[in-house]
Amino acid sequence: MADTSPAPNEAAAPLIAVRGVHKHYGPIRAVDGVDLEIRRGELFGLIGHNGAGKSTLFKMMLGLIPATAGEIRIDGTRVGGGTGGEFRAVRRKIGYLPENVVLYDNLTGLETLQLFARLKSVPPTANLHLLERVGLEQAARRRVREYSKGMRQRLGFAQALLGSPKLLFLDEPTTGLDPEAIRGFYAILRQLKSEGVTIVITSHILAEIQERVDRLAIMAAGKVQASGTVQALREQMDLPLWFSVRVAPADFETVRAALGHLPVGAVEARDDHVAVQCRREAKMAVIAALAGLGGTVLDLSVHEPSLEDVFFGFSD
Numbered sequence: 001m002a003d004t005s006p007a008p009n010e011a012a013a014p015l016i017a018v019r020g021v022h023k024h025y026g027p028i029r030a031v032d033g034v035d036l037e038i039r040r041g042e043l044f045g046l047i048g049h050n051g052a053g054k055s056t057l058f059k060m061m062l063g064l065i066p067a068t069a070g071e072i073r074i075d076g077t078r079v080g081g082g083t084g085g086e087f088r089a090v091r092r093k094i095g096y097l098p099e100n101v102v103l104y105d106n107l108t109g110l111e112t113l114q115l116f117a118r119l120k121s122v123p124p125t126a127n128l129h130l131l132e133r134v135g136l137e138q139a140a141r142r143r144v145r146e147y148s149k150g151m152r153q154r155l156g157f158a159q160a161l162l163g164s165p166k167l168l169f170l171d172e173p174t175t176g177l178d179p180e181a182i183r184g185f186y187a188i189l190r191q192l193k194s195e196g197v198t199i200v201i202t203s204h205i206l207a208e209i210q211e212r213v214d215r216l217a218i219m220a221a222g223k224v225q226a227s228g229t230v231q232a233l234r235e236q237m238d239l240p241l242w243f244s245v246r247v248a249p250a251d252f253e254t255v256r257a258a259l260g261h262l263p264v265g266a267v268e269a270r271d272d273h274v275a276v277q278c279r280r281e282a283k284m285a286v287i288a289a290l291a292g293l294g295g296t297v298l299d300l301s302v303h304e305p306s307l308e309d310v311f312f313g314f315s316d
């Protein structure tokens with residue numbers, strides 16, 4: 001029996017529900033029992049080492065390869081379930097930028113979009129607008145052969161946006177983009193998000209992901225090791241925080257003495273500040289002790305562990 005019935009409470013239900021999904025290639029467990037929920041309208045990051053299983057999971061969510069076991073539902077419809085017709089309708093509202101997008105060197109940017117539009121049965125009317133959106137309007141009539149790596153990546157992104165998808169899967173979309181282009185790219189994602197588009201993105205550039213995603217999942221060896229907001233993952237890992245306390249060099253010892261009774265870790269004198277490591281639960285007590293020093297403290301900043309720290313904590 002085709003099990004394509006929508007979830008009972010559609011609005012509250014996750015847009016993507018991955019339940020107990022495996023993908024095995026002989027002895028290789030590319031994806032090894034993944035459970036994951038992605039909510040409507042969120043920008044969701046998937047991070048992991050090379051070979052962690054991110055692209056394989058993407059391909060299964062898109063219905064490009066079948067799962068060995070488990071079930072994926074998008075908008076209540078089972079990917080690859082039933083006769084396939086129900087998922088085809090959902091698939092039409094999904095845009096995909098693969099890790100290595102295949103482009104034809106002899107076509108221009110505009111012709112490339114026309115070709116993809118035909119393949120997707122999308123009216124070709126908005127193609128120039130899409131090239132404009134990704135910053136390629138000047139190169140629309142140049143052959144892809146002459147495109148830089150970053151320009152090819154933008155063209156790949158433009159094809160993913162054909163047909164105004166409500167869900168986007170972007171596999172390492174910022175590869176080859178310079179810092180300005182990365183900013184521009186995330187500005188487009190914010191705009192899409194404000195239009196209600198759900199976006200799932202993989203990246204190896206953790207500093208870039210850290211500030212931009214709503215939630216993320218860390219994959220290692222085919223499994224989701226942790227998922228949540230960056231802050232929730234920090235708290236779950238229980239990594240220490242760092243304070244930078246700027247004081248005159250003559251006051252370094254005063255700071256050390258003021259913190260002496262607190263459960264702080266390293267207290268290190270640097271050039272023009274004292275670096276103090278402390279556990280999260282001691283944070284407010286450290287702030288109170290430093291406030292007690294009055295004008296001795298010239299400046300103060302608190303540094304949360306980076307996503308990179310969190311990532312290595314979960315994936316090593």
Ligand SMILES: Nc1ncnc2c1ncn2[C@@H]1O[C@H](COP(=O)(O)OP(=O)(O)OP(=O)(O)O)[C@@H](O)[C@H]1O
Pocket residue numbers: 025028029030031048049050051052053054055056057099
């Ligand atoms: N078609 C395939 N046949 C055999 N093994 C495969 C196949 N596709 C992927 N794998 C293996 O599955 C594992 C996960 O690969 P996958 O491409 O999903 O990783 P990834 O997290 O996307 O890595 P990267 O960050 O390098 O893109 C790897 O060990 C890979 O070699």
